[in-house]
Amino acid sequence: MKPIIIVPAFNEEANIEKVIDMISVLNIDYIVINDGSVDDTEMVLRRKNIEHLSLSVNVGIAAVTQMGFRYAIDNGYDAAIVVDGDGQHPAHFVLRLLEELDSGNDYVIGSRFIGRKKPWNMRMIGSRIITACIYLVCGKMIYDPTSGMRALKKGVLLEFARDMNYIAEPDALAYLLRKGYKVKEVLINIEERKGGVSYFIDPIRSIKFMISVIVSVLLIQLLRGRNEH
Amino acid sequence: MNIKLQLVLIVLVLIMDYIILRNIHKSKIDIRYAIIWILLSLSIFWMIIFPKTLDELASFLGIATPTNALFMISFFISYVMIFYLFKKISIHLDAIKDMNYELAKLRKEVTELKNERKND
Numbered sequence: 110m111k112p113i114i115i116v117p118a119f120n121e122e123a124n125i126e127k128v129i130d131m132i133s134v135l136n137i138d139y140i141v142i143n144d145g146s147v148d149d150t151e152m153v154l155r156r157k158n159i160e161h162l163s164l165s166v167n168v169g170i171a172a173v174t175q176m177g178f179r180y181a182i183d184n185g186y187d188a189a190i191v192v193d194g195d196g197q198h199p200a201h202f203v204l205r206l207l208e209e210l211d212s213g214n215d216y217v218i219g220s221r222f223i224g225r226k227k228p229w230n231m232r233m234i235g236s237r238i239i240t241a242c243i244y245l246v247c248g249k250m251i252y253d254p255t256s257g258m259r260a261l262k263k264g265v266l267l268e269f270a271r272d273m274n275y276i277a278e279p280d281a282l283a284y285l286l287r288k289g290y291k292v293k294e295v296l297i298n299i300e301e302r303k304g305g306v307s308y309f310i311d312p313i314r315s316i317k318f319m320i321s322v323i324v325s326v327l328l329i330q331l332l333r334g335r336n337e338h
Numbered sequence: 339m340n341i342k343l344q345l346v347l348i349v350l351v352l353i354m355d356y357i358i359l360r361n362i363h364k365s366k367i368d369i370r371y372a373i374i375w376i377l378l379s380l381s382i383f384w385m386i387i388f389p390k391t392l393d394e395l396a397s398f399l400g401i402a403t404p405t406n407a408l409f410m411i412s413f414f415i416s417y418v419m420i421f422y423l424f425k426k427i428s429i430h431l432d433a434i435k436d437m438n439y440e441l442a443k444l445r446k447e448v449t450e451l452k453n454e455r456k457n458d
Contacts, residue, residue, distance in 0.1 A: 142442075161446070162439075162442040162443065162445075162446055163442055163445060163446075164438050164439075164441075164442050165438055165441055165442070166434065166438055168434075168435055168438060172435050175435075176435070176438075176439045176442070179439060180439075180443070183443075
């Protein structure tokens with residue numbers, strides 16, 4: 110198996126270098142995708158000679174990861190792991206995720222909560238609602254459906270590289286489960302953010318996200334057929 | 339439909355036609371889309387000049403007044419057109435994404451080639 114680590118980065122001048130340092134230790138190829146950052150992310154990437162693609166226009170996290178998957182396919186990789194550019198995903202868990210791909214899973218989620226207590230704050234209530242929706246349509250409990258750290262095997266990789274009509278991780282997950290792919294969760298520990306701001310700090314954005322994801326999981330992903338290419 | 343309403347509508351349609359034609363003239367709107375708008379304004383014009391068509395249509399659909407029939411039809415047409423726009427936007431978003439990716443890939447290749455040259 111030839112894996113590549115995909116690192117989406119949007120305004121991560123403060124974190125990206127540390128993330129890459131952690132990844133380099135693993136001796137696995139990686140690609141940073143700079144999603145039209147408006148800070149000095151590009152400068153840092155160039156100065157440190159970090160393998161990267163830089164996008165002209167900001168496209169958002171879902172589209173960026175898709176480009177990563179496409180890049181992986183274009184360059185002959187047959188597995189990909191997404192590790193956020195903000196340093197929240199400790200890179201050494203990449204090996205754990207890859208192990209699980211090796212033992213026959215198609216999609217491995219770096220889960221913050223499997224076999225562990227989820228806190229009861231607003232965000233985690235949202236997470237529980239999504240878990241319930243996925244269980245409803247797919248019959249499988251996914252304890253951390255919004256985790257950004259994931260490993261994908263060739264089949265899933267191809268599918269997402271070609272046609273990825275989803276808004277975030279949960280509905281992608283629902284789609285894969287319904288297609289019969291083998292999905293597994295693996296416990297990871299998350300670091301606190303060292304810099305930058307989280308996307309979900311804005312309550313209106315969070316509500317919009319929740320509604321979109323619920324509609325997508327419950328309705329749209331059920332209707333999606335296979336796109337012929 | 340009373341004459342006052344007819345006159346107001348005719349003026350509105352004429353303004354709309356003027357805007358459409360001016361935009362065609364300045365090449366600001368794609369002919370394919372301009373055609374849709376011209377057909378639309380022609381049919382509205384027809385309805386105003388021959389309100390009988392609308393009367394018949396209204397009684398056929400069981401709508402009390404022709405004006406309401408006109409509203410319903412316009413609403414439906416707007417609905418279809420907006421959906422069409424959403425679809426176009428989705429297609430364009432996909433195209434932008436593809437081009438964005440291709441451009442990023444080229445940029446990377448160019449930088450690599452430049453570096454190779456420097457090292458030679």
